[in-house]
Amino acid sequence: MSTLLEVKRMETFYGKIQSVRGVDFTVKQGEIVALLGANGAGKSTILKTISGLIRPAQGSIALMGEDLTKKEPHTIVEMGVVHVPEGRRVFGGLAVTENLELGFFIKKRDKAKLAQNLDMVFQMFPRLAERRKQMAGTLSGGEQQMLATGRALMSEPKLLMLDEPSMGLAPIVVIDIMKIIKQINQQRGTTILLVEQNAKAALKLAHRGYVLETGSITMEDSAGNLLADDNVVKAYLGVH
Ligand SMILES: Nc1ncnc2c1ncn2[C@@H]1O[C@H](COP(=O)(O)OP(=O)(O)O)[C@@H](O)[C@H]1O
Ligand SMILES: [Mg+2]
Structure with a gap:
């Protein structure tokens, strides 16, 4: 498998406070890679740094060999890196379909492609299809997560970055969301x-x-090894 994303020696600060301390990792084409850690570990900061929302003080971030560290956030999105932020941030006063349309910025005037991608998202998320005219603010937390994820898929990302999609959701809804994430990767x-x-x-x-x-x-x-090690799960990952 070829490397899609390569992060090397990433250092990110908020003012004088360092939140990311020399982080190296890779994501290969077709993989699901989990970045795990307790609250405050620096997970969101890493995603924001990749997205170009915060600049790293040191290190490199390469997408298929191309450096992202000096690119504008919108350019990074156009290159195929789409970030679904913590807390989802859907437009509550807009309908489901309108939210999805806002995720479509490739080939802006291509109406046929827009319709095709809307269909693709509605097939992936039947619950959104049933609620296409509903205001996003009236959706449940799980449905809002589906909408935020569907909106990201509208631009056909190469790399989809999901920040805590399970946050605040009931265990049964977490299972639904995780199934859909797997389906996006497989299908x-x-x-x-x-x-x-x-x-x-x-x-x-993962x-x-x-x-x-x-x-x-x-x-x-490997996810299997991390999951199989009970001590690892208890000591570092918390019990869920
Ligand atoms: N906007 C900010 N200004 C200053 N410090 C921040 C800011 N955002 C996050 N931090 C700090 O950076 C560290 C990592 O935060 P974050 O990346 O949000 O962690 P995580 O997503 O793993 O919970 C924490 O110590 C947090 O307090
Ligand atoms: Mg976070």
């Missing part, structure tokens, strides 16, 4: 970088995982 071949505090749920579908502690990666292994 569309989309490469996924999945940030989660819910390590068990994430490792059940191929590999990295554990982040106070801004540094302390462990890296």
Whole structure:
């Protein structure tokens, strides 16, 4: 498998406070990679740095060999890196379909392609299809997560970055969301970088995982090995 994303020696600061301390990791084409760690470990900061929302002080971020560290966020999106932020951030006063249309910025005037991608998202998320005229603000948390994820798929990302998709959702809804993430990877071949505090749920579908502690990666292994090691799960990943 070829490398899609390669992060080397990433260092990110907020003012004088360092939140990411020399992080190295890779995501290969077609993989689901879990980035795990407790609250405050630096997971969201890493995704924001990849997206170009924060500049790294040091290090490189390459997408298929092309450096992202000096690119504008919108250029990074156009290159195929789409970030679904923590807390979903759907437009509550807009209908489901309108939210999805806002995710379509490739080939803006291509109406046929827009319709085709809307169909694709509605097939992937039948619950959204049933609610296409409903205001996003009136959807449940799980449905809003589906909408935020569907909106990201509208632009056919090469790399989909999901920040804590399970946050605040009931366990049964978490299972639904995780199934859909797996389906996106298997059916569309989309490469996924999945940030989660819910390590068990994430490792059940990821191929590999990295554990982040106070801004540094302390462990890296196949998802199976991380999940099988009870001590690892208890000591570093919390019990969920
Ligand atoms: N906007 C900010 N300004 C200053 N410090 C921040 C900001 N955002 C996050 N941090 C700090 O950076 C560290 C990592 O945060 P974050 O990346 O949000 O962690 P995680 O997503 O793993 O919970 C934490 O210590 C947090 O307090
Ligand atoms: Mg976070």
